[in-house]
Amino acid sequence: MGELSNCPNCGALFVKGVRKVCDNCYREEERAFETVYAYIRKKENRRATITEVSEGTGVEERLIMKFVKEKRLQPAQFPNLTYGCERCGNPIQEGKICGNCRDQLKHALDQEQAVESIEKRQKQESAQTYFTVDKKFNRR
Known part of the structure; x- marks a missing residue:
């Protein structure tokens, strides 16, 4: 079951579920998507950048980036749509x-893991070390 929430775009109250x-x-976003898709589907606009698509369609760049991030606009078909x-x-x-x-x-994580393993090994080695006390030196 969904939870009651405010829409991040308009502030209206709705049940947050799948959307x-x-x-x-949502309907506005779908209309914007259709507008963007119709624009970039034309051969002369396939190499357009997000800024050019936004200027040509009037759709906000953040919304076009959202479509690319959601993989609704495939980079293989439209190579200049990047964020x-x-x-x-x-x-x-x-x-x-x-x-x-x-x-x-990844390199930083690998280095951190190496340091942690060295510290762990040093703790294990110091826990296995035994020290003796020579009683001759303690007598007076």
Whole structure:
């Protein structure tokens, strides 16, 4: 069962379920999608960027980016429809971060795991070490 929520676009009260916006905003988004799709389906507009599509259709760039992120507009068919990486801002066609940022994050995680394994090994080694006290030195 859905939960009662306010629409993030217009603030209207609706039951949040499958959709994240109210029915009116959903219909508006669908009309905007049809407008964008009709625009970029034309041969002369297939290489248009998100900015050019927005200017040509009057649809907001954030909404066009949403369509690309949801994979409603396929990058294979429309290669210049890109949006910015959430970390560095470089243009990407899928996901949230670019390959370069992904590699940097993976490298940092690998380094952190290596440090943790060394620290764990050092703790285990120090726990297995025994110390003795020579009683001769304690006598007076």
